[in-house]
Amino acid sequence: MRVLLSTYGTRGDVEPLVALAVRLRALGVEVRMCTPPDEEFAERLAGLGVRHVPVGPAVRTLMRGAVLPSAADLARYRTELVETQFDVLPAAADGCDVLVAAGLAQIAARSVAEAAGIRYVYASYAAVHLPSPHHAPPPRPGWAEPDPGTNDNRTLWELDARNVNAQFGETLNGRRAALGLPPVDDVRDHVLTDRPWLAADPALGPWRETPGLDVVQTGTWSLPDERPLPAGLVTFLDAGAPPVYVGFGSIRPPRDVARGAIEAILAQGHRALLSRGWADLDLVDGRDDCFAVGEVNQQRLFGRVTAVVHHGGAGTTVTAARAGAPQVVAATQLSDNPYWAGRVADLEIGVALDGPTATADSLSAAIRTALAPDTRARAKALADEIRTDGAAVAASLLLDTVR
Incomplete structure (x- = not known):
C-alpha cells in the first residue's frame, strides 16, 4: 500500500503529517509526502526514510516580513500555489492508493485524487476550520471582512464559502476541465468533503455535532520526542x-x-x-x-x-x-x-x-x-485527559478505509 500525504505551511502544519507517516511506515505502508521545499522539512523526512516532494515556495521566506503581504500579493500567491499543486501532485500520487491532504491550502488535492481514481481524505488540525453553527470561521488574511455587527455563525460561514469560491473557483474548475472532471460549485466543501478527519484532542478541542458533516476525530497526530535538552x-x-x-x-x-x-x-x-x-x-x-x-x-x-x-x-x-x-x-x-x-x-x-x-x-x-x-x-x-495515540488511530483507520 502507498500513501501520499500533502500539506503546505510551517512546522505546525508539517509535523502532524510526519507523525502519521511514521505510524503508517510501522504498519508496512510506503509513504510519500508533499511539503514546502524548506531544507528542514527535507532533512526531517530524509531521516525517516520518507520520500519528500517539494511543492511551492519556501515558507521561511514568506514568514520573514514583519507584516503580512498585501491582499493582491496574497491572492496571487494562493493562485500560484494551486497551479503548482496541479503540476506536481499527479506524479507524486502515481501508484498511490490514497491521498491525505491537511489544510485548506490543498485546493488541488481532491481533484488529483479523483483523476487518478484513488481515495481522498481531508484532515483538519482544529475544529474551527470546519464549518459549524457553533463557531465562526477563522481569520483569513486578504479576504473580504463581514459587515460590522455580523455575528451569526451561519452567515459568516456563507461569506467564507463565497470568499473561497472567489479566490479559487476559476482556477480550480479550469484545471478540472483540463482533466476531464466536472466543475465544482462550492470549493471549500469540495476540499473538506462531508466526512473530514479532525486531528485534535477531544479534551482540548472537541468537535460539536453539526448536520451535514460526519467528522472523525482521531486525536492529535504527534510522536514521542526522546531528544535530550541542550x-x-x-x-x-x-x-x-x-x-x-x-x-x-x-x-x-x-x-x-x-x-x-x-x-x-x-x-x-x-x-x-x-x-x-x-x-x-x-x-x-x-x-x-x-x-x-x-x-x-x-x-x-x-x-x-x-x-x-x-x-x-x-x-x-x-x-x-x-x-x-x-x-x-x-x-x-x-x-x-x-x-x-x-x-x-x-x-x-x-x-x-x-x-x-x-x-x-x-x-x-x-x-x-x-x-x-x-x-x-x-x-x-x-x-491526564490528553490522548497520545491520535496518529496511531489515524494510521489504522486509513488502512481500514482503503481496504
Whole structure:
C-alpha cells in the first residue's frame, strides 16, 4: 500500500503529517509526502526514510516580513500555489492508493485524487476550520471582512464559502476541465468533503455535532520526542526555580509583546526562558535569570517550566496541556490561533490575549493569573485527559478505509 500525504505551511502544519507517516511506515505502508521545499522539512523526512516532494515556495521566506503581504500579493500567491499543486501532485500520487491532504491550502488535492481514481481524505488540525453553527470561521488574511455587527455563525460561514469560491473557483474548475472532471460549485466543501478527519484532542478541542458533516476525530497526530535538552539549557533549569517559557514558533510577534512578556515575568520574581523561534528573538540582555534557546524538545522542556506564553499554535497548545503547564496565549489574528486561545480560556487552564493589542499591564495580569494555584490545578487535571495515540488511530483507520 502507498500513501501520499500533502500539506503546505510551517512546522505546525508539517509535523502532524510526519507523525502519521511514521505510524503508517510501522504498519508496512510506503509513504510519500508533499511539503514546502524548506531544507528542514527535507532533512526531517530524509531521516525517516520518507520520500519528500517539494511543492511551492519556501515558507521561511514568506514568514520573514514583519507584516503580512498585501491582499493582491496574497491572492496571487494562493493562485500560484494551486497551479503548482496541479503540476506536481499527479506524479507524486502515481501508484498511490490514497491521498491525505491537511489544510485548506490543498485546493488541488481532491481533484488529483479523483483523476487518478484513488481515495481522498481531508484532515483538519482544529475544529474551527470546519464549518459549524457553533463557531465562526477563522481569520483569513486578504479576504473580504463581514459587515460590522455580523455575528451569526451561519452567515459568516456563507461569506467564507463565497470568499473561497472567489479566490479559487476559476482556477480550480479550469484545471478540472483540463482533466476531464466536472466543475465544482462550492470549493471549500469540495476540499473538506462531508466526512473530514479532525486531528485534535477531544479534551482540548472537541468537535460539536453539526448536520451535514460526519467528522472523525482521531486525536492529535504527534510522536514521542526522546531528544535530550541542550546541556546549557539543563544547567539553566537546574540553577533555580522552574522558569516561565516564552515562544512564538514560526510567527514574528510584535516586539513589544515578546519583550513585555519577559519583563512582566522577571518583574514578578520569576525566571524566564525565551525561544528564539523563526523570528530569531533575542531579548535576554545578559541576565542570569533569563535564557534563550533555539529549537528544542518541547515535550521534555514543558514538564520543567511553570507556565507557557505562546502564540496559539495547535502543537504548542496541546504540548503544554499534556505537560500540565498553565498557558498565556497572546494570539496572532491568524488561522486557528484565536481558537486555541479561546479554548485555553474556556477550560480555565490559562489566559487568552489578543496578541497585537496586548500591553505590559495585560501581560502582567495574565501571567499572574496563569501562575495562580487554581489555574495550575486545572491545568494539571486536564493533562491526564490528553490522548497520545491520535496518529496511531489515524494510521489504522486509513488502512481500514482503503481496504
